[in-house]
Amino acid sequence: MQKQIKSIEALRQLANSDSGVEVFIVSMNGGLRSSKHVYWTAANGWSIYNLIDDTFQDASTDRRLNADTLIVKAMKLGALYADAA
Secondary structure (H helix, E strand, O other), X not given: OEEEOOOHHHHHHHHOOOOOEEEEEEOOOOOOEEEEXXXXXXXXXXXXXXXXXXXXXXXXXXXXXXXXXXXXXXXXXXXXXXEOO
């Protein structure tokens, strides 16, 4: 079952654990999927591991998350999901 993530606060709650949360962005054009593992801590902010190319991104604030990644844009378009347990 897939759960749509609709807000940064909802993502923060899911990502605020040692294991973080695996999310994916679904493209409406052809159903492509971009998978990421997202972590959040109060001390360090956001950390994103991009599974497609084995790279990491850090975003110390929500503003940086918006500016430096596609996660917030996907959320606004209703295209950000996590696998619900």
